[in-house]
Amino acid sequence: MNALINSLIYGIIILLIVFTIVAYLTWIERKFAGRMQSRIGPYYVGKPHGWLQPIADVLKLILKEEITPKNVDKLIYNLAPFAVLTPSLLLFAVLPFSEKIIISNSSVGILIFLAISSIIIIGGFMAGWASNSKYPLISAIRGGAQIVSYEIPLLFSIIVPCLLAGSLNPLEIVKKQKIWFILYPFVGQISFLIFLISGLAEENRTPFDIPEAESELVAGYTVEYSSMKFAMFYAGEYAHLLALSGLGTILFLGGWKGPFLPGPIWFIIKSIILFLILLWIRWSYLRIRIDQLLKFSWKFLFPVSVLNLLLTGLIVILR
Amino acid sequence: MVKALYITLKNLFRKPVTVMYPDKKREMPKRMRSPLFALTKDEDGIIKCIACKLCENICPSNVIKVLPSKEKNEKGRPYPEEYELNLSACLACEYCVQVCPDDAIVMIRIFGWATKNKEDLILKKEKLLENYEKYKDLISECTGEFLRKMQTPRRQN
Amino acid sequence: MEVKRIESNGFEELWVNMGPQHPASHGVFRMQIKVDGEVIKEVIPHIGYLHRGVEKLGEFLTPVQFLPVLDRNDYLSSVSNEFPFALAIEKLANISVPERAEYLRVIAAELMRISSHLVFFGTFCLDMGGALGGGSTIFLYAFREREKILDILEKWTGSRMHLNLITFGGVRYDIYPGFDKDLKDFLKDFENKIKEYEDMIENNPVFLARTKKVGILPKEIAMEHGCSGPVLRGSGIKFDLRKAKPYSVYNKFEFEIPSFPDGDVYSRYKVRLMEMKESIKILRQAIDGIPSGPINSLMPLKVKTHIKLKEGEVYEAVESPRGENGVYIVSDGKFGLYRVKLRTPTFYNLSVIPYLLKGALIADVVAILGSLDPVFGDVDR
Numbered sequence: 001m002n003a004l005i006n007s008l009i010y011g012i013i014i015l016l017i018v019f020t021i022v023a024y025l026t027w028i029e030r031k032f033a034g035r036m037q038s039r040i041g042p043y044y045v046g047k048p049h050g051w052l053q054p055i056a057d058v059l060k061l062i063l064k065e066e067i068t069p070k071n072v073d074k075l076i077y078n079l080a081p082f083a084v085l086t087p088s089l090l091l092f093a094v095l096p097f098s099e100k101i102i103i104s105n106s107s108v109g110i111l112i113f114l115a116i117s118s119i120i121i122i123g124g125f126m127a128g129w130a131s132n133s134k135y136p137l138i139s140a141i142r143g144g145a146q147i148v149s150y151e152i153p154l155l156f157s158i159i160v161p162c163l164l165a166g167s168l169n170p171l172e173i174v175k176k177q178k179i180w181f182i183l184y185p186f187v188g189q190i191s192f193l194i195f196l197i198s199g200l201a202e203e204n205r206t207p208f209d210i211p212e213a214e215s216e217l218v219a220g221y222t223v224e225y226s227s228m229k230f231a232m233f234y235a236g237e238y239a240h241l242l243a244l245s246g247l248g249t250i251l252f253l254g255g256w257k258g259p260f261l262p263g264p265i266w267f268i269i270k271s272i273i274l275f276l277i278l279l280w281i282r283w284s285y286l287r288i289r290i291d292q293l294l295k296f297s298w299k300f301l302f303p304v305s306v307l308n309l310l311l312t313g314l315i316v317i318l319r
Numbered sequence: 320m321v322k323a324l325y326i327t328l329k330n331l332f333r334k335p336v337t338v339m340y341p342d343k344k345r346e347m348p349k350r351m352r353s354p355l356f357a358l359t360k361d362e363d364g365i366i367k368c369i370a371c372k373l374c375e376n377i378c379p380s381n382v383i384k385v386l387p388s389k390e391k392n393e394k395g396r397p398y399p400e401e402y403e404l405n406l407s408a409c410l411a412c413e414y415c416v417q418v419c420p421d422d423a424i425v426m427i428r429i430f431g432w433a434t435k436n437k438e439d440l441i442l443k444k445e446k447l448l449e450n451y452e453k454y455k456d457l458i459s460e461c462t463g464e465f466l467r468k469m470q471t472p473r474r475q476n
Numbered sequence: 477m478e479v480k481r482i483e484s485n486g487f488e489e490l491w492v493n494m495g496p497q498h499p500a501s502h503g504v505f506r507m508q509i510k511v512d513g514e515v516i517k518e519v520i521p522h523i524g525y526l527h528r529g530v531e532k533l534g535e536f537l538t539p540v541q542f543l544p545v546l547d548r549n550d551y552l553s554s555v556s557n558e559f560p561f562a563l564a565i566e567k568l569a570n571i572s573v574p575e576r577a578e579y580l581r582v583i584a585a586e587l588m589r590i591s592s593h594l595v596f597f598g599t600f601c602l603d604m605g606g607a608l609g610g611g612s613t614i615f616l617y618a619f620r621e622r623e624k625i626l627d628i629l630e631k632w633t634g635s636r637m638h639l640n641l642i643t644f645g646g647v648r649y650d651i652y653p654g655f656d657k658d659l660k661d662f663l664k665d666f667e668n669k670i671k672e673y674e675d676m677i678e679n680n681p682v683f684l685a686r687t688k689k690v691g692i693l694p695k696e697i698a699m700e701h702g703c704s705g706p707v708l709r710g711s712g713i714k715f716d717l718r719k720a721k722p723y724s725v726y727n728k729f730e731f732e733i734p735s736f737p738d739g740d741v742y743s744r745y746k747v748r749l750m751e752m753k754e755s756i757k758i759l760r761q762a763i764d765g766i767p768s769g770p771i772n773s774l775m776p777l778k779v780k781t782h783i784k785l786k787e788g789e790v791y792e793a794v795e796s797p798r799g800e801n802g803v804y805i806v807s808d809g810k811f812g813l814y815r816v817k818l819r820t821p822t823f824y825n826l827s828v829i830p831y832l833l834k835g836a837l838i839a840d841v842v843a844i845l846g847s848l849d850p851v852f853g854d855v856d857r
Contacts, residue, residue, distance in 0.1 A: 032331075034335070035330075035331050035335065036327050036328075036330055036331045036613065037330070037612070037613050037616040037617070038330060038333060038335050038336050038616065038617070038620055039335050039336070039337050039616065040335050040337050040339075043339065134490070134492065207609075207610070207682055209606060209609065280324065280327065280328070281324070282609055282610070283327060283609065283610060283612075283613050284323045284324050284326075284327040284610050284613060285323060285605070285609075285610040285680065285682060286601060286604050286605040286606075286609075286610045286611055286680065286682050286683055286686070287604060287605050287606050287609065287610075287611070287682070288682050288685070288686070289685070289686055289837070289839045289840075290514070290839060291514075291837070292685050292686075320679055320680065320681060322675045322676060322679045323610075323676045323677075323679070323680055326672055326675070326676045327613060330617075336620055336623075348627075348630050348631045348634070349631075350630075350631065350632075350633065350634040350649075350652075351630060351634050351635075352633075352634035352635045373778065373779070376779055376780055377540075377541070377777070377779065377780050378541075379537060379541040379542070379544055379545055410544050410545070410638075411635060411638075412544035412640045413634070413640070414541075414544070414777075417648075417776060417777070418777065418778055418779075459634070461634065466648070466776070467776045469648075469649065469650050469771070470646075470648060470771060470772045470776040471770070471772070471775065471776060472574070472770040472772055472773050472774070472775070473770050
């Protein structure tokens, strides 16, 4: 009973914090991208740095008119945004913010994370099918193919720190990191790179954002949505990205360890730094074509990640 | 492969090139040709235009209409009774400024002169004279005399 | 357009419409594409959305009045539209041009060539990268450089894009004091920036994979359809009007003509990049050698019947950033022109689209269309 109330309180607090951070992640992205392109990001709302911009965006999205096309499949059309937002928020249940703050402490936390994050694409496919039009359908089909191909390298690169630490529990993985796993001689860096690339592909970010913001199919599978439902897709994407960065910090960058500041703040800072690296890659590269994407995954990433795993196994045995 | 990331990072630390309009305005060059016009007056406050109709003749899109008066004004010159200029079709080619023998019509170097209805874009004589009073220090460097002096083939002795 | 499904042999083929309003079609252009999965089977293009009747206007406007209207044809490099018209009328009426005016015309033409190629550069990467992503970064860098060129042109003539600079017998505006310092500062800065952008794009395996061996145009097809400019030089034929039939003072400058034999999207992009570097060379030689003197050989214009022509017909052409831009005039001895025909480069360059798109994937459509660099004011006039 006590543990249940504990989890409930932690759950509500973490949910509020996550919503605020997700709203301000859009502001960070626009400022950062603006500076890289020799311009200033948001400026007018809350001069001179535009820090009230996310509030203005949320108000605008709430007050817009909801337009539903005529021949859509009503049940699936209305359920699709929830199917994308809910798993993205559920992912925070298994990430530890510090030694004591974790909503659900289970011994297979990483497995639960991977299982939940694979459901998110089903929401995308529902959206693409239910909007009765060609362009969302083409983009949803491409999205499905892309995510299925990049699941396996992601899985193999996540297993490497679990092998080195010897358990699937996120708390144990952070406690066993005397030096951070990214600094491990050879397998650490390769796993980190594969994790970054597959994470970008899972997330539909450039250079792999084929389902989303195309030049031929104008906005991908969310093209028929407006107002609050579009906001849910948008927030779901950023929450998924933040959760992925959180997982990256736990596996490779040492979790909550650090001098002077308390644990949760270090966790949030490291997640945001990893998020900035993903942003930096997004705003520098062009977009890859769909058949080259699949060739890259099956012919290059898959063998490399398998070899990496074998090498890690060898190291663990010899230790 | 990593070169692209390096160049983006370099640009992160350069100064942005934005000019924060409308808090700060951009410096307009001296010869700027933005299609807002004014009819000039001389030192005594009398209009300089002699209604010779050269500007109406040369305009490629026929935006100027001049109606000369029947009697002369107090300086002994004819003057235009009605002068109408339709800004919505002007090409900003500066031909009318070049042919005017008296420097009577000039261009103003101003940027934001948009209006709310289409009738405000047809400028009559009073509005053009009022523009001259309002924007006296924003007149472009290229008056008729300046352009003709620049283009005349000089005699080589 | 409604979805028409054609069932033959059990496969279904869709007609997809890339309509006149589209974020990546470079203007108003409509294509109906027949698609089988991802491979394109047939293309039907539709043009004519920007037709303004310029050739008919040439019949009742006098030549002096027609010059500012011609500026709006190829709106990205407006000097190359007035240039052949002025050359043709000067040939018919036997007017000579002083040397300083020729140098100023060449400087303006080369500056607008760099500006137009920068627009190609930016929008090509924007189409392939996405409006939120790496493409827009390169787009904003290219337009940052273009702003400096447009500022120089504004200080010189007063207007940024439609210059109205050339007139019969010379040019209309002389350079301001401090022009050569501005131009030399810009050229020095631009050389370093071009190296940066070249490095940024060419070492990118994504870009190379999307542009090499895509959209190959063989030599014979290009010559049959009448292509010119970088489309022709990207297929291996070294033909440039500035060297084959030199006009104005181009025979006094030293420069080379790049051409690549492959014929794919990458070689067309590379030709335009090298042309920008050659333009920098020409500009340096021109600004160092400007002679002094008058800028016009006729008295400034007073009435619209400024020039009287004798009977005859003439054709003159100029190398614009897109190809061969030509004007054919028939005059009947009165003050107007009997017939004006404009030979615009993009109209003939676009006619190879049904050949190029057959057998390509949908994702290649934007790359191929972008590499032909169409401007629809040119096509529809």
